[in-house]
Structure formats: C-alpha cells, structure tokens
Amino acid sequence: MIPKITIFKPIVSSFSMLMKMNIKFRTGFIILSILVALACISFLAPPSSTYWYSYPRNMPPSFENIDVLLGTTANGRSVFWAFTHAIKNSLIIGIITALVSSHIGLMLGIIAGLKGGAIDKVLMFITDSIIVIPPFIIYMIVIMTLKQYISALGNPIPFIGLIFSITGWCWPARQVRAIMLSLREREFVLISILSGNSITHIMIKEAMPHLLAWHLTNLTNAILYGISMEAGLAVLGLSILDKDTLGTMIYWVLYYSALFRGLWWWYITPILGAIMVFAAFFLISQGISEYINPRLR
Amino acid sequence: MVSKALLRFIAIRTLTLILTIFVAFSFTFILLRAMPVSAVENIIGSFLVTGGVTDPQALIELRKTLYEVFGLTGSPIQQYINYLKRFLTMDFGPSIMSFPTPARELVFSRLPWTISLLAFSTLLSWILGNVLGVLASMYRRKKISKILVSLSLTLYPIPYYIMALLLIFIFCYLVPIFPLVGGFGEISFTDIGSIIRDWLYKSTLPALSIILISMFGWWFLSSYALTLNVQTEDYVQYATLRGLPEPHILKNYLLKNVLLPQITTLGLSLGGIFGGALLTEIIFAYPGVGMIVYRAVMTGDYPTALTVLSLSIIGVAVATYILDLVYPFIDPRVKYR
Secondary structure, X not given: OHHHHHHHHHHHHHHHHHHHHOHHHHHHHHHHHHHHHHHHHXXXXXXXXXXXXXXXXXXXXXXXXXHHOOOEOOOOOEHHHHHHHHHHHHHHHHHHHHHHHHHHHHHXXXXXXXXXXXXXXXXXXXXXXXXXXXXXHHHHHHHHXXXXXXXXXXXXXXXXXXXXXXXXXXXXXXXXXHHHHHHHOOHHHHHHHHOOOOHHHHHHHHHHXXXXXXXXXXXXXXXXXXXXXXXXXXXXXXXXXOOOOHHHHHHHHHHOOHHHHOOHHHHHHHHHHHHHHHHHHHHHHHHHHHHHOHHHO | OOOHHHHHHXXXXXXXXXXXXXXXXXXXXXXXXXXXOOXXXXXXXXXXHHOOOOOHHHHHHHHXXXXXXXXXXXXXXHHHHHHHHHHHHOOOOEOOOOOOOEHHHHHHHHHHHHHHHHHHHHHHHHHHHHHHHXXXXXXXXXXXXXXXXXXXXXXXXXXXXXXXXXXXXXXXXXXXXXXXXXXXXXXXXXXXXXXXXXXXXXXXXXXXXXXXXXXXXXXXXXXXXXXXXXXXXXXXXXXXXXXXXXXXXXXXXXXXXXXXXXXHHHHHHHHHHHHOXXXXXXXXXXXXXXXXXXXXXXXXXXXXXXXXXXXXXXXXXXXXXXXXXXXXXXXXXXXXX
C-alpha cells in the first residue's frame, strides 16, 4: 500500500495546487465537470427519450419539467435528453481517439527522433504513407464498409473512436519527431546520450519535460479531431444515425432545416456543446502547461 | 554545399517518395475495392429500371463490356497491376457516374475552382493567424490579446460546416448579397474581368468560412502557444535582460523558432488542397473536387475517386519531400543523415 500512496501523492497535491492557483485550469475543470455531469445524467434518461415522436414536436424551452427544459425537436424528441446522450457519446469517441492515437504518436515520434537511422526511416515511411491519403475520404470509405458490422454491435460508439485512431496517430508522431530532431542536437540530450543513459531514461527524463506541453495540446487536439471527424461524417449521414452524438444532432438539425425555421433551441444546443467541450480541454491543458513552466504565469 | 552526403540523402529521399506514393496508392486501391458498392451493378440496375435492355443475352454482354471498360476483369492482382499502369498516366478510364467523360477530364475541369479557393484561403489564414498569434503572445497581458484568445477559443470548435451554414443564413437569407448556390461549370479563360467577378461572387463565402475558423482556430492558437514556449527559453530571457530592442528579439529569436513547425504544417496543408474541402464544397454547392469525390465514393465510381485520391496523395507526398529537402536550410540545427 505504501508505494501506491507515494505515487498518487504528487498528483493529488499538484491537482489541488492547480485548482487553487490557476484560473484557467479551474474554469476548464468546472466546464468539464458540468459536461461529465450532463453525460452521467444521460443514464437517468427515460427510455422513451431515444424514440421519435414521444414528445410534442417543436416545443420551445420551458421549465414545466426536465424533459422539455431545452424544448423538443421536429421529430418529437427531448433536446435535453438527446444532448446528454450526445455529450456522453462524443466524449467517449474523442477520449478513445485521444488516448489511443496521441500516445502511439508520442512514443513513435520520440523513438524516431532519438534513434535516427533505420528505425527513423521505417517509422517515418509508414507515417508518410498514411499521412498522404486524405483522411476524411478514407474514413468515408472505411465507415461505409464497416457500418453494417459496427451497427450490429451493442454499442458502436467506442469502435468509431478506434477507427479514427487508425490514422490519427500520424500527425502527433511527425510533430513530436520534428521537435525531437531539434532537441537531439541540444547539449543536454547529447550529454545524456554520451553518458550511456538508456533510451527510456532519455525519453522520460530529458525529452518529456520539453514535450509535455506539446503532448497535452496534442491530446486536446486529438479529442477534438475525433469529435469533429465523427461530426463531419454524421453531417453527410455516414455516422451511426440512431445514436446521439454532437454530429448526429447537427445532422438532424440540418435534415429538418431548423436553422431556417427558427428552432433556435435545437441548433444552438449542439453548437454550444461543441464549444464547451473544446474550451474545457484547452483551458485545462493551458493551465497544466503554465503549472509545469512557471515562467508562463 | 553539394557534398556526397547531400546527394545520397536526396537519392534516398527520392526513392522514399516513390515508395510512399506506391504504398499509399495500393492502400487506397484495396480500400476502394473493399467498398460494398458496385458501380457496374448500379448501371445495370438503372438500365433494367428504365427498360433500356431486356434481352438477357445482351445484358450479359453489356455487363462483360462494362467490366472490361472499367478494368475490373481478371484476378484482383491483375486488376491491381492494370490500375498501377494507369496510375503512371493518371488516366483511369471513363468515369462511371457521368459515363463517357474520362475521369481525368472531369476532375481536371474542377481543379481550378478548388485550387484557387483553398490556396488563397490557406495562405491568407496562415499569414494572418501567425502574425496575430505571435503579437498576441508577445503582448499577452494586454486586453486586446485576451479578447483575441477568447475569440479564437470560441471560433475554433465551431465546425466548418456550421460556420458555413451560419454564413449562408446571414448573407443569403437575412442579407441576400451572395448566391444561395455556388458556381457551376468550368472556368473559361476568355474575359479576365468577368472571371474574377464570377470567382469572387462564388468563392467569397466558402473562403470566409474556411479563413475565419482556420485563422483564428488552428494557426492562431498554435502560433500563440509556440511563441509562449519560445519566450520562456533561456536565450530569449537573456536577450531581454541584455536590453536588446524588441524588434530584434522578435525577428532573430522568436520568429525563426515559431515559424519552423508552422512552415511544416503549411506545406502539408498546401499539398493537401488537391483533395478539396469536402464538406464546405458540398454545403456551398461549390463546383470543386471535393464535391466530385463525395459523389464518386457514394456511387462507387472507382476511376474518379482514384483520380482525386491519387492527385491528393501525390500533392501531399511531394510537399513533404520538398519540406524534408529544405528543412536543413531553414533550421541549421538539423543535419542531413
């Protein structure tokens, strides 16, 4: 038990430190908490909330009860419940994409940049071969091919996140490598290499402090990449349309041209949701990099 | 400057370029063939529905001819070699969705629209975004930079297509000064004045929707973060303490370090413009390449989809190739190896 506590203690203490000292981190964390709370509320949704025409259509927001808090859609669904489902599913897609793709990218980028030579060549060859294919068209084709198999699964949402990880790791890898190439020529890395330190040691001790801010930015970007890719596919009607995500909500908004019919409560909700998701993650990553690099404060 | 090592580097890099394009093309080909849409069966189906062909024997002949025309006969490996040969000339045969027109002609007639739109908006947003990002980061305690940062934070997560719809809503519906549908047909090179007027009329809104978001979103935020990082490096602090004039620090210490990663990203985005801006083009009904490739993928039109994808692959691959060759000249810390 004792080693566990020593591992978690610095994390807990720096978290409480951040919450106390950093406005950006605090704001971001509060927004994220609201979003996560909304996502959790979705588990309390009545079963009827996933069906069409279970509520009166086109109702503006009112405080009568929680179902019509944000009004209803043109296909008779509660915007509030749809929104909570959408936040949950979009967050799952984004977080899975980010966890898988940006970590693979970070590892491969550091290894390629540090080792150089044949390893670098092979890794970058694979990366380049994938990067040159336009991702959106590839996802269009992949989703069209796999949709029937994915839809048959009980919960297709995590698999969409995995699909975006197929090529999502390439950008972080290339960027991390570019930074590593520059970093490798600096004295402290050279000294570390010449001192005979192992590659893991160099990766964690020498490279990571310089890459951490970049990695956190990459994480937030990857979350957004996943969410916006899914939304883009959804707008074309290629996503899993019977599951609520921020993208499929926008798809139905467009399908019923809510924009031109003045159903403002319906189209503002997913847009605001997307802005909140992004702002939360960006503010958190800003706060963390300010904490790591005290001169930024 | 031209040493043996440099020549060797260029030779290896050129070989990698060719291999990259080859592998990417093969990957695309396999993916396209895995798609559950068969264009030939679609055509046959439409013939059957309209009652154009009723004789079963003629139908079998027709199917055979169509498969031959589109290079879909023989074993998958033979087909692959066949397409590889066609790749060298970029001639993938006739398009399936608009039948007798060769896919190459179809795509090339739409290329000027896409290239002009995307090259213009990418370059403009890159320049503006970087200038604003560096300035906002240098004077980050001022009110205006705080406003800019919050503005970009709000604009970046708005997807392109939402911005596009809002722009259409404002400028076509509330204040109707722009057309609800984009341009059609090809650019004819007869009267320069009318071409420019035409282009501005049709491209302003799509360009605006791209510039607003990519300028204030990605370019601004990334150059802001990069400048912030560089500013805290020891040599910049030392330069400030030495009392060097601010323009000097900006030019010699900040800009060089900030622009390096940004140039990489710019090169890649410029290489990627051949793929078109799919969603933006569809929403504005802009007659570009993205629109064509969307329709091609949906109807299973391999020749057209492959033409666009190959062009895009070549564009990005050549862009990275040039970047890799030029990088050591811009960044003296990087050596050829």
